Amino acid sequence: AQRVTQPEKLLSVFKGAPVELKCNYSYSGSPELFWYVQYSRQRLQLLLRHISRESIKGFTADLNKGETSFHLKKPFAQEEDSAMYYCALVYGGATNKLIFGTGTLLAVQP
Amino acid sequence: DVKVTQSSRYLVKRTGEKVFLECVQDMDHENMFWYRQDPGLGLRLIYFSYDVKMKEKGDIPEGYSVSREKKERFSLILESASTNQTSMYLCAHGGRAAKNEQFFGPGTRLTVL
Numbered sequence: 186a187q188r189v190t191q192p193e194k195l196l197s198v199f200k201g202a203p204v205e206l207k208c209n210y211s212y213s214g215s216p217e218l219f220w221y222v223q224y225s226r227q228r229l230q231l232l233l234r235h236i237s238r239e240s241i242k243g244f245t246a247d248l249n250k251g252e253t254s255f256h257l258k259k260p261f262a263q264e265e266d267s268a269m270y271y272c273a274l275v276y277g278g279a280t281n282k283l284i285f286g287t288g289t290l291l292a293v294q295p
Numbered sequence: 296d297v298k299v300t301q302s303s304r305y306l307v308k309r310t311g312e313k314v315f316l317e318c319v320q321d322m323d324h325e326n327m328f329w330y331r332q333d334p335g336l337g338l339r340l341i342y343f344s345y346d347v348k349m350k351e352k353g354d355i356p357e358g359y360s361v362s363r364e365k366k367e368r369f370s371l372i373l374e375s376a377s378t379n380q381t382s383m384y385l386c387a388h389g390g391r392a393a394k395n396e397q398f399f400g401p402g403t404r405l406t407v408l
Binding site for chain 2: 191217219229236271279280282288
């Protein structure tokens with residue numbers, strides 16, 4: 186069965202430090218993965234998708250099929266990056282259902 | 296600009312009451328979803344709908360039902376609210392045009408006393 190694992194509930198770093206939010210998945214088909222972000226008192230929104238291979242707000246994520254991972258990285262954290270981050274996996278074909286990890290709260294200290 | 300509205304931001308109900316949560320989208324997407332969001336558990340799918348009057352159970356449908364009479368509107372119903380249904384409820388929508396992206400509403404924080 187499909188599963189998304191985010192092992193860290195909380196990640197606390199200092200401003201300017203590198204950030205890596207971990208995500209591992211289990212899926213029998215060809216995976217399609219997203220990172221969603223929820224800032225304080227805002228709605229959940231898409232941060233990036235692996236298909237696009239883009240950098241958004243300095244964040245990147247590379248799909249590693251061998252390690253079944255899709256870790257989110259940023260070289261220099263900013264205070265405004267503080268938020269809840271969810272990794273999500275597409276399943277269910279045309280119904281575009283997503284299965285979410287349990288989320289990691291990123292706290293960037295000044 | 297994407298517009299997904301949910302009928303209430305905060306709701307307080309008593310045990311045993313019937314509760315309606317409504318979601319409206321303006322992007323003509325075929326798929327709509329209801330999740331509950333709990334600390335440490337992430338988002339869990341309650342029900343989804345892939346067309347008008349069509350619905351499927353998600354991972355945690357017990358105690359909930361849904362209604363989709365119009366394409367833009369998806370309602371979540373708690374037939375008899377219980378305290379363990381106190382949670383944040385998120386509506387989302389998406390479709391083929393969205394390339395699997397889901398767009399989320401602001402959420403309804405429901406407290407059942």
